[in-house]
Amino acid sequence: MKGMVRWDKVKVVILDVDGTLYLQSKLRRKVFLGLLKYYALRPWKIDDLKVLVYFRKERERNAGYAGSGLELAQYIWCAERVNYPVSMIKPVIERWIFDFPNQFLAECVFPGIHDFFAALRENDIRIAIYSDYKAEEKLKAMGLQVDMAVASTDAEVDRLKPDPCGLLHIADKMNVSGDECLFIGDRMELDGECAIRAGMPYLIIQKRHLKTFDFFKNLTTQLSDLKTNNIKL
Numbered sequence: 001m002k003g004m005v006r007w008d009k010v011k012v013v014i015l016d017v018d019g020t021l022y023l024q025s026k027l028r029r030k031v032f033l034g035l036l037k038y039y040a041l042r043p044w045k046i047d048d049l050k051v052l053v054y055f056r057k058e059r060e061r062n063a064g065y066a067g068s069g070l071e072l073a074q075y076i077w078c079a080e081r082v083n084y085p086v087s088m089i090k091p092v093i094e095r096w097i098f099d100f101p102n103q104f105l106a107e108c109v110f111p112g113i114h115d116f117f118a119a120l121r122e123n124d125i126r127i128a129i130y131s132d133y134k135a136e137e138k139l140k141a142m143g144l145q146v147d148m149a150v151a152s153t154d155a156e157v158d159r160l161k162p163d164p165c166g167l168l169h170i171a172d173k174m175n176v177s178g179d180e181c182l183f184i185g186d187r188m189e190l191d192g193e194c195a196i197r198a199g200m201p202y203l204i205i206q207k208r209h210l211k212t213f214d215f216f217k218n219l220t221t222q223l224s225d226l227k228t229n230n231i232k233l
Helices: 024-040 048-061 070-082 086-108 113-122 136-142 165-173 188-198 207-212 215-228
Strands: 012-015 126-131 148-151 181-185 202-204
Touching: 012 165, 024 048, 024 086, 048 070, 048 086, 070 086, 086 136, 113 126, 113 215, 126 165, 148 165, 165 181, 165 188, 181 188, 188 202
Parallel strands: 012 126, 012 181, 126 148, 181 202
Antiparallel strands: none
């Protein structure tokens, strides 16, 4: 979807998190430095890095997973590759994927995101999150509040993008149709395809524009223009 959004039709904006709300490359550099410092002092734990690599790889390899028990399955996929028990894998993932990065998120947030959220509120457009991972702590770290946060691993979803179950679940719970939503993500092959399968309008952040990032500023301007022209949403 390109160009102006039909804001007069939008009742709910749904956003991905990683790479959509913040600059992922900047965060990864900070986490990488943290990994170097930690494991330089604990070389006997260096195999933990294999856990991180294969956890991400296996999730990517299983894109579109539509089985059951995704919360556990994601650890089992990794365990089968690194030959570690799930009980050893979970603490590594908790530390380096779910906890440690949060301290840096506030300085990695894309410019304009807070103003965009405020503009949505002013126009009575609700905000939801659909993330690959649980996002509540990340949202707190970024100072963002939403009306609903859903993760692929939630029992009500239990699917990985581009399966549309997560988006359809949000639309159902918020009592709107797919064409009354706008999904914003950063990967066409996952977020864009997910929206297409859900019958939902979408926008994809273009990575090549990150150096002069004005994506959310432009969306806020669109909303402000509508308000200025007295167009009721």
